Amino acid sequence: MRRFNPVFQGLPWEDGTHVLHVYACPDLTRDHDLAALVTACHQAMKPYPITIDDPAVLHITLEMVADTTADQISPTERQTLTTALHEHLADVAPIEALLGSPVANKAGVLLDSGPDPAINALRDRVRQALVSVRGPGTLQHDGGRAHMTLGYAWGNADSDPLQSALRRISPSHATMTIDRVHLLDVCFRQRHDDTAGWAISWNQIAEIPLNRRQ
Amino acid sequence: MRDFWATHHWPQGERRAHWHLLFDGATDVHRLAAAHQPLLAQYPQLTPVPGPWLHATLFSIGPLDPEQAQAVGAAGAKATAHLEPFELEIGSPQSIHNGIICPLHPEEQLHRLYRALYDATAQVLGADAMPKVNDRTWGHLSLAYSNAAWDADALTRTLVTDLREPRAHMTVTHAVLVDQQQEWRRLYSWNTLATAPLGTATATGPATERTTH
Numbered sequence: 001m002r003r004f005n006p007v008f009q010g011l012p013w014e015d016g017t018h019v020l021h022v023y024a025c026p027d028l029t030r031d032h033d034l035a036a037l038v039t040a041c042h043q044a045m046k047p048y049p050i051t052i053d054d055p056a057v058l059h060i061t062l063e064m065v066a067d068t069t070a071d072q073i074s075p076t077e078r079q080t081l082t083t084a085l086h087e088h089l090a091d092v093a094p095i096e097a098l099l100g101s102p103v104a105n106k107a108g109v110l111l112d113s114g115p116d117p118a119i120n121a122l123r124d125r126v127r128q129a130l131v132s133v134r135g136p137g138t139l140q141h142d143g144g145r146a147h148m149t150l151g152y153a154w155g156n157a158d159s160d161p162l163q164s165a166l167r168r169i170s171p172s173h174a175t176m177t178i179d180r181v182h183l184l185d186v187c188f189r190q191r192h193d194d195t196a197g198w199a200i201s202w203n204q205i206a207e208i209p210l211n212r213r214q
Numbered sequence: 215m216r217d218f219w220a221t222h223h224w225p226q227g228e229r230r231a232h233w234h235l236l237f238d239g240a241t242d243v244h245r246l247a248a249a250h251q252p253l254l255a256q257y258p259q260l261t262p263v264p265g266p267w268l269h270a271t272l273f274s275i276g277p278l279d280p281e282q283a284q285a286v287g288a289a290g291a292k293a294t295a296h297l298e299p300f301e302l303e304i305g306s307p308q309s310i311h312n313g314i315i316c317p318l319h320p321e322e323q324l325h326r327l328y329r330a331l332y333d334a335t336a337q338v339l340g341a342d343a344m345p346k347v348n349d350r351t352w353g354h355l356s357l358a359y360s361n362a363a364w365d366a367d368a369l370t371r372t373l374v375t376d377l378r379e380p381r382a383h384m385t386v387t388h389a390v391l392v393d394q395q396q397e398w399r400r401l402y403s404w405n406t407l408a409t410a411p412l413g414t415a416t417a418t419g420p421a422t423e424r425t426t427h
Contacts, residue, residue, distance in 0.1 A: 001367070002367065098303075098319075100317075100319065101308065101317040101319075103308050103370075103374055105367075105370045105371060105374050106367040106368075106370060106371045107371075110374065112306050112308070112374070114303075114306075114380075114381055115380075115381075116378060116380045116381065117380065120378070142375075144374060144375025144376055144378075145306070145374060145375060145377070145378055147374065159367070159370070160215065160216065160310070160311035161311070163308075163309070163310050163311060164310065164311050167310060167317075167352055168350075168352065170321055170350040170352065171320070171321060171322070172317060172319065172321060172352070173319045173320065
């Protein structure tokens, strides 16, 4: 693995910049198996140069509002985005997602996420909502297959022994109920410690339930 | 990534019996494997597993004579008769320290199958002839073995972020006892010795020969 550096609009993320995102966030008070899996993974990650994410910031990225930074989006525009998300997600059924196996990759550690068709369909609806408000230029981020990052690397290390340790975790999968998404004002900030790794934090703008019309 | 074959080198001509899950007729699994072959073929450091030889090892037994093989097959079939068939999810593919694998889920049912076959085999061969029993089963289907020591970060990233092939699903209805050989740095192949169906009391099949591809 190598040090993770976030990117915005194809360029290195400027320290402290805020960008709006739509995330699916787990409720670990409800998804107990997921909480246990995360704890086991974090334990395996401890010997490695990885900033272990606080469980409070665990998420699956659905989309980024990437045409501008959050400071350029007014409260009225944020409300318009919220309304669009409510409309586009009102008839999307909740998803019983399956997270796992844990994967050590170049940027850190993540949980693979499925089922792909349901999560991709949710992402498509979120994208439609964002594009309906801000135009197609707002989609500039390709996060690839849906996943939950458990920690970002702040240094270089051999991922192989970490992957072997992660493979020994059992059960290797856990469920996560996705019955809402969150519009968030997300900030990446470099830590002021020896690692200088990147830490994520956010302020919630809105919580949008799925299947509101049912 | 490390060289798989450097630590998996059988003596010339040795054959070892294994209990496997096989994927003959599992079209969804072959769909997933085939979708990744173009990517894996870009890396000469990988030895892809040919479609006919895709397998998930439950455990290795070692060399068996024909009488032992027949007894182990019969004992295995008797043991799995009491297990219900179950749904298995295969994937997503990921890189590990010595190759590219698809994890298998759920591991609880896999472990029950492993343990039933392990105990049945031990009853025939004796505990001293058995490998160490595992507390857990981390089942996997290998798509490719690494044949070199190399930096696979780029491939790992591609597997995680760029490919979106849906995971595969199948119903596990039987395990297979095979007489396996290794073509070092190329592949594993086998002859089928016996089949252990789940959920039925019948079943030790006749040996069927398969040719090496």
